[in-house]
Amino acid sequence: MTTMANTQVREDLDIGLQPRTIDMAWTELRELNSTLQAQTGGEWVIENTRGAHALAVGLQAPLEVTIKGSTGYYCAGMNKEARVHVTGSVGPGVAENMISGSVVVEGDASQYAGATGHGGLLVIKGNASSRCGISMKGIDIVVHGNIGHMSAFMAQSGNLVVLGDAGDALGDSLYEARLFVRGKVKSLGADCIEKEMRPEHIEILRDLLARAGADARPEEFRRYGSARKLYNFNVDHAGDY
């Protein structure tokens, strides 16, 4: 759990700085992103997003960014250290390849939320659709609602926590990511199995739920993980692919 220390959600705001507002009605996307990428900190508010793509991407410092409204593709991609808060819903690929920091979405997320993320915390307070956490590599993802099909496909490490239900083929071809689901799982993917919930998992989950502001008890969840049969090709397992 090397990623937990730097992923506190909105606990230590820079009290001394006034938030600065960027209005997307008058600002080019490249100007927005290059302005934010040049900062070392501070509080920023982005308005009039109107579903624009690639908002607040590539941030590399502990900025506090609030995006008012809904966004398009790839919001807060490649994030490092910044804490991004979206008041609406997000399109495909939110927080893709996150390294650290946090992204909190008040609404829903479209496909492949948190894909390939290496670290940090992604919180979706609504539902996430298909392929949530695909190929995740250390990110922690907490979804307050449901997730769609093929979520955590080829997930390598990190934790995916779902308070609602999971769609078809959860955790297909999974490596070492931990999947915690409170509701129903429609079906498990190849090589994904239910596993015992041990005390250390309860502790991991308790911490994640607290940091994600989720009203749930860790004991209500089931854990799923890899059966580790598909790590190396074995002709006896060809039918499992």
Next chain:
Amino acid sequence: MCGIVGLFLKKDDLRPRLGDLLTEMLISMTDRGPDSAGIAIYGDASQGLKMTIQSETPDEAFTGLEDNLNALLGAPVQMRVVDTHAVLTLPEGSEAEVRAYLAEKGIRIMGVGQSMEIFKEVGLPKDVAARFGIRQMAGSHGIGHTRMATESAVTTLGAHPFSTDGDQCLVHNGSLSNHNRVRRELARKGFVPQTQNDTEVAACYISSRLAEGANLGEALEGTLDDLDGFFTFVVGTRNGFGVVRDPIACKPAVMAETDSYVAFGSEYRAFANLPGIEDARIWEPEPATVYFWER
């Protein structure tokens, strides 16, 4: 890639603004499909049959056409020329005769119906919408498409929407893999696609199912069993509006609903100008799930 927009009004207050709202939605999807654009719009029902026709040489093809059709049918025909398209209002029962006449003259038929008109051309969505004056059009519902071609050439006939029966139209984001087999089966039933385009096969499929007595929901459900490939379809009928996505659902889709309307967009951007969108219920349609509304 392609972009889809659709707007189905549940109340009459926005009717005069339908074309304006759809035009904004269509232009917002330019990045997804800059090579051609089209729109089907359901306006006031006409006294006779509306037929939208198209020609690459409209000056030549449409000059005198109204008079010639009057003489042919011995009954009044009205014609409204709109750029490369024209909308004919024909007496009931004259469709077959007019179709034969237009085929002889090399004039294409884009769609027929009581209330539907279809306009589509090659070019940027903003230019296509301006050429046809879409903003000024009123109506109850409409469907638009911006195309980035993958499966067939960038031509007027390859643009969406496709209409394969009266007051029916379909737009598609994706690509079908079994369209040649389905094309042969549909042809045997009398629904013969006019182009090599995969989407037209899907439109013919819906038309054939509706003709067999299925309702819109059943016809859309059938696409999940009988069509193979990637698709998000949005379908219009005289009084209905439907949406279905394939089980993999990799082609994006988002929907919004208020007391006044149901809207479809490939992306949320398409909704940014809709009245009351801040308070709309917004959701992503589930894979392999049929949604439809009828008035």
